[in-house]
Amino acid sequence: MTHYVALLRAVNVGGTGKLPMAELRAMCESLGFADVRTYIASGNVVFTSKLAEKALKTKLERALETYAGKPVGVVIRTAAELAVVLDANPFKSAAPNRTVAIFLDAPPPADTLAGVSGQQAEEIALGVREIYVHYGDGIANSKLKIAAAKAGTARNMNTVATLAEWAAA
Template identity: 50%
Template sequence: MSDVRTYIQSGNLVFSSEDPSGAKMALEKSLEDYAGKAVGVMLRSAQEMQDVLNANPFQEANPSKIGVLFLNDAPPRDTVLIAKGRADEEIVLGAREVYIHFPSGMGRTKLRLPVMSEGTVRNVNTIGTLVKMATDT
């Protein structure tokens, strides 16, 4: 890994690598050594992150109220049907993501998706910043 940069203290890391799979495994091993337990890593290329932004089904909504749940695999098809605590949230499945619009704000939601334990959520503003960091040379 090279050109390693972090963004805010929620586990966002931007870096260059000729071996993304090897980098993912190395990060997972280092985090497990540090934390004493397995810690999952979600890895996306700059283009994949840009694709996530482009595929956002809530383009007209306030970006700070749109969360993207990043997963390593495709979300289960029944994710929307088995959502718990849903109020005004809108949920759309992506390729390896779940897009969630939180009209009342992320901090007020009671929404629970079983798949949330397998991933990590970032708002669209954060994703945009990470894309910019990854593409700035």
């Protein structure tokens, strides 16, 4: 059994995509995932499964679409991959609540940085299948737009650290 983390996109954010975490846990268990735990109400679920990443993603996205009546994006990482994301954070000295990893399904395109607009005090770095952003002045007033991040989902480094710890347990 492999330990995984699923990160749902646009769930319980700004009044859209309401999904109680108890229902997400039950959904994952009904799909055959084991040791299911959710973390905060933004669509983070840790579990174990014998299935490969692509099969997990497909099963969970189909179940979520049936539930929500519209597509819900899911990004999957193994426990080991999430530990690498945490270790590779290029902004380790920055406040973890002002630093995010934007999780993508594929490596960020080579022209990712060229497609950035509205950048002010933010610092940006590319990862394996992530884009790291440090919001020096905080995220609330940022005008930063990263075209390559449109299909991704962001988690701050506090959340990444907790999920990595849970997935490794």
